[in-house]
Amino acid sequence: MKKDANPDIVVDKAGAASSLSRREFLKVVGGGIFIFVTYGEELAFEEPARSQAARPSLPTDFNAFLRIGEDGRVTCFTGKIEQGQGAITALPQMLAEELEVPLSSVDIVLGDTDLCPWDAGTFGSQTIRSFGPALRGAAAEAREVLKELAAEKLNVPIDRLQAKDGAIFDKTRPQTRATYAELAQGKKIERHLTQKPALKTPAELKVMGQPQPRRDALKKVTGEAHYAGDLRLPGMLYARILRPPAHGAKLKDLDTSAAEKISGARVIRDGDLIAVLHEFPDEAERAMTLIKAQYDLPDATLDDKNIFDHLIKAAPEGRTVAQGGNLEEGAKLAAVSFDETYLNSYVAHATIETHTALVSVEGDKATAWASSQAPFGVRDEVAQAAGISAQNVHVISPFIGGGFGGKTRNTQAGQAARLSKTTGKPVQVTWSRADEFFNDTFRPAAVLKIKSGISNSGQIVFWDYEVLFAGERSSQQFYNIPHHRTVVRGEWGGGRGGGAPSAHPFSVGAWRAPASNSNTFARESQIDIMAAKAGMDPVEFRLMNLNNGRMQRIIKAAAEKFGWTPAKAPSGRGWGVASADYQGTYLTTMAEVAVDKAAGAVQVKRVVCAQDMGIAVNPEGATLQIEGCITMGLGYALTEEVHFKGREVKDLNFDTYQLPRFSWLPKIEAVLLDSPEVAISGGGEPPIITMGAVVANAIFDATGARLYQLPMTPERIKAALK
Amino acid sequence: MKETIQFRLNGKPTKLAVDSDRMLLWVLRTDLSLTGAKYSCGEGFCGACTVIVNREAVRSCQTPVKTIKGKDIITIEGLAKDGVLHPLQQAFVKHDAMQCGFCTSGMILTAYALLLKNPRPTLKQIIDGMDDNLCRCGSHTRVLQAIQTAAEGMKGAVKR
Ligand code: FES
Ligand code: FES
Numbered sequence: 063m064k065k066d067a068n069p070d071i072v073v074d075k076a077g078a079a080s081s082l083s084r085r086e087f088l089k090v091v092g093g094g095i096f097i098f099v100t101y102g103e104e105l106a107f108e109e110p111a112r113s114q115a116a117r118p119s120l121p122t123d124f125n126a127f128l129r130i131g132e133d134g135r136v137t138c139f140t141g142k143i144e145q146g147q148g149a150i151t152a153l154p155q156m157l158a159e160e161l162e163v164p165l166s167s168v169d170i171v172l173g174d175t176d177l178c179p180w181d182a183g184t185f186g187s188q189t190i191r192s193f194g195p196a197l198r199g200a201a202a203e204a205r206e207v208l209k210e211l212a213a214e215k216l217n218v219p220i221d222r223l224q225a226k227d228g229a230i231f232d233k234t235r236p237q238t239r240a241t242y243a244e245l246a247q248g249k250k251i252e253r254h255l256t257q258k259p260a261l262k263t264p265a266e267l268k269v270m271g272q273p274q275p276r277r278d279a280l281k282k283v284t285g286e287a288h289y290a291g292d293l294r295l296p297g298m299l300y301a302r303i304l305r306p307p308a309h310g311a312k313l314k315d316l317d318t319s320a321a322e323k324i325s326g327a328r329v330i331r332d333g334d335l336i337a338v339l340h341e342f343p344d345e346a347e348r349a350m351t352l353i354k355a356q357y358d359l360p361d362a363t364l365d366d367k368n369i370f371d372h373l374i375k376a377a378p379e380g381r382t383v384a385q386g387g388n389l390e391e392g393a394k395l396a397a398v399s400f401d402e403t404y405l406n407s408y409v410a411h412a413t414i415e416t417h418t419a420l421v422s423v424e425g426d427k428a429t430a431w432a433s434s435q436a437p438f439g440v441r442d443e444v445a446q447a448a449g450i451s452a453q454n455v456h457v458i459s460p461f462i463g464g465g466f467g468g469k470t471r472n473t474q475a476g477q478a479a480r481l482s483k484t485t486g487k488p489v490q491v492t493w494s495r496a497d498e499f500f501n502d503t504f505r506p507a508a509v510l511k512i513k514s515g516i517s518n519s520g521q522i523v524f525w526d527y528e529v530l531f532a533g534e535r536s537s538q539q540f541y542n543i544p545h546h547r548t549v550v551r552g553e554w555g556g557g558r559g560g561g562a563p564s565a566h567p568f569s570v571g572a573w574r575a576p577a578s579n580s581n582t583f584a585r586e587s588q589i590d591i592m593a594a595k596a597g598m599d600p601v602e603f604r605l606m607n608l609n610n611g612r613m614q615r616i617i618k619a620a621a622e623k624f625g626w627t628p629a630k631a632p633s634g635r636g637w638g639v640a641s642a643d644y645q646g647t648y649l650t651t652m653a654e655v656a657v658d659k660a661a662g663a664v665q666v667k668r669v670v671c672a673q674d675m676g677i678a679v680n681p682e683g684a685t686l687q688i689e690g691c692i693t694m695g696l697g698y699a700l701t702e703e704v705h706f707k708g709r710e711v712k713d714l715n716f717d718t719y720q721l722p723r724f725s726w727l728p729k730i731e732a733v734l735l736d737s738p739e740v741a742i743s744g745g746g747e748p749p750i751i752t753m754g755a756v757v758a759n760a761i762f763d764a765t766g767a768r769l770y771q772l773p774m775t776p777e778r779i780k781a782a783l784k
Numbered sequence: 785m786k787e788t789i790q791f792r793l794n795g796k797p798t799k800l801a802v803d804s805d806r807m808l809l810w811v812l813r814t815d816l817s818l819t820g821a822k823y824s825c826g827e828g829f830c831g832a833c834t835v836i837v838n839r840e841a842v843r844s845c846q847t848p849v850k851t852i853k854g855k856d857i858i859t860i861e862g863l864a865k866d867g868v869l870h871p872l873q874q875a876f877v878k879h880d881a882m883q884c885g886f887c888t889s890g891m892i893l894t895a896y897a898l899l900l901k902n903p904r905p906t907l908k909q910i911i912d913g914m915d916d917n918l919c920r921c922g923s924h925t926r927v928l929q930a931i932q933t934a935a936e937g938m939k940g941a942v943k944r
Contacts, residue, residue: 279880342815414921690923724924
């Protein structure tokens with residue numbers, strides 16, 4: 063395999079590994095028209111400053127760029143990656159739209175640190191929401207540049223020119239035309255997008271908003287899509303890493319003699335990193351099982367039962383993230399008050415692909431392929447581990463077998479780099495499934511306390527919300543409540559981007575829609591509890607307590623599709639509703655469940671999700687994400703929970719950690735509503751956040767039993783029914 | 785124990801000198817450079833490593849190569865014939881029946897064995913047959929649609 067070529071992308075190499083000025087950069091790349099893009103992005107992972115400062119082979123004053131080559135092909139270069147969410151399809155759609163080229167002439171280069179400018183990583187539904195408009199702007203700008211060139215070449219005033227299908231033509235004489243290839247020929251033009259060019263209005267869109275099949279489907283059904291573990295280099299070794307029995311365990315005694323007797327096995331001990339390497343991965347694994355290691359276990363008493371009491375005690379000072387009115391006044395207005403506590407458990411990312419990296423360190427240079435949501439993070443991790451400059455590390459992003467926030471730390475790449483440096487050979491590290499569970503940055507367990515009250519007429523008059531350890535996102539309620547306050551204590555990343563804050567027995571971090579799953583579960587359960595007490599239908603109760611037209615509209619859209627008819631819960635029908643606002647995307651989910659009371663088992667029969675994300679760039683992709691989120695969300699609602707004792711993770715494979723299965727599948731219906739007047743937002747995360755509440759509310763409607771803790775296991779359901 | 789093993793792989797006679805206690809998954813992925821079968825759980829729980837052995841879907845991470853002597857193996861790389869995708873592959877593309885795609889080879893091959901046995905399955909039978917294949921991305925709805933479409937299109941002629 064050629065080292066500079068990702069088999070999934072074909073581009074020429076843009077530059078040598080040193081920080082270039084934009085002018086130098088343009089010297090080393092081929093001809094064409096270049097538009098450089100800068101966009102602001104929320105740095106959800108608190109990247110250390112050095113990351114951004116040390117961009118390797120590209121100038122530093124932009125985040126992405128697009129090129130119209132001399133062959134007329136359009137290429138977008140971005141540090142984002144494809145993890146199944148469909149960026150590989152939606153981004154080219156946006157580009158093709160503004161640039162007036164057929165979608166088939168657009169290429170996209172993702173996550174190659176030598177070709178793409180620095181990017182924080184792919185998470186938080188930022189790809190479409192934040193990068194998307196910038197990319198569209200660049201394409202619109204490129205179109206204007208092409209028009210200028212055409213005006214000169216065709217000798218036609220610019221206002222008579224129009225762009226279509228990769229060519230510019232004279233509106234009055236359409237045969238007077240020049241293709242983009244002709245216009246880009248022999249040119250080297252650069253523009254840095256500064257002011258915002260006019261984007262097409264929603265009514266003008268032709269490519270965006272149209273369903274498009276996935277661009278990567280063919281490779282994925284033939285086995286040709288290459289993930290990090292599928293890559294091979296001559297002379298490479300496969301490594302397995304020794305895993306301690308518990309977090310915080312200290313190695314006391316190590317006997318590797320039996321492992322070393324396996325022909326071809328090599329044991330490497332480099333500080334805390336103990337690995338077995340072999341030319342066959344399964345032989346490395348076999349040798350690993352022969353290593354005898356004794357540990358001192360940490361003195362730890364936390365487990366998945368007592369953790370919540372511990373979290374309540376350990377919670378740091380609060381931060382008020384929203385408030386209005388006066389809570390004391392509100393409490394006086396209340397005819398009925400409520401004081402509830404909700405619990406949410408640690409859950410694992412459990413991507414079907416485990417963390418994997420192939421790294422080849424040669425002298426002071428390295429090349430790395432890693433399953434990562436943050437290729438530039440891999441670059442820094444490898445540089446540090448191998449003791450070389452980040453500028454000399456080239457990271458190429460293969461396909462990624464799912465991320466959901468779990469592939470943002472790049473420990474496995476650092477391990478591979480250390481081992482490659484030691485052995486002088488390329489090394490592939492693949493975490494075993496047990497390693498994957500053990501090292502995961504779990505979604506943090508959370509305690510959510512809500513005090514609230516309603517008036518005699520069912521108006522919510524106050525809302526006092528305290529969020530412990532879930533994090534801020536989606537904690538601000540959106541109902542029309544005169545007196546309210548939301549206080550957040552502890553963040554989902556512990557304020558350290560996936561590190562292990564002392565309150566938790568292991569690392570925690572972002573998990574698909576961080577914070578929002580817990581906050582939405584608590585808020586929408588509380589709303590339902592109040593609706594039931596007020597004797598009102600939960601949909602009517604919500605509509606009455608909202609003065610947000612966009613939210614009301616999405617609730618009504620869901621109700622219409624679902625066929626909701628008003629009734630006070632518990633109605634016995636097993637119907638539930640939950641609404642949410644996630645980073646600008648509004649949604650309402652409705653579900654129907656059947657509960658087997660004797661077994662405590664729940665079957666979710668039907669789910670309707672209505673979503674308003676501004677404009678769905680690829681409605682087919684958005685629908686897929688809705689289906690995926692609903693299915694995945696059934697897991698944290700019903701079964702997924704990391705069991706642990708004394709910093710030892712008890713769930714190490716899919717036998718005890720139960721993922722959603724085919725037999726769980728509800729009938730899923732998606733409704734997409736456009737709001738052309740608001741900014742386009744992402745859809746890879748929102749529909750998962752309502753799943754805990756909608757199922758809890760439906761269980762209540764079916765049985766009258768209220769569940770305050772996720773997941774809603776048979777034991778918890780049976781206990782609630784008593 | 786190292787021995788020479790013969791079998792048919794994607795229609796071609798294949799001979800391999802290998803420690804026959806090793807699992808088929810690793811022999812395919814390393815010795816034979818066929819990486820379509822994936823490692824995920826390594827213990828038979830997920831189905832990402834599924835391949836076809838004599839018309840049955842097996843979990844290659846749990847299948848020692850000594851058990852495949854003289855048998856007929858099909859991997860995802862061998863499902864298309866003469867450059868034409870198998871109807872199941874076509875249906876997976878048509879229905880966008882994947883997101884990250886890491887479970888996809890195993891899904892397609894499990895469905896292939898299912899349809900060999902039961903060319904006109906009911907939805908319930910498809911669900912039962914696929915239930916032990918895990919997908920984290922939640923592609924399940926589309927996978928079911930794809931299998932139904934493929935079954936209808938093939939009218940019983942499942943073989944690749
Ligand atoms: S890897 Fe073989 S069943 Fe999971
Ligand atoms: S598509 Fe990602 S695991 Fe199935």
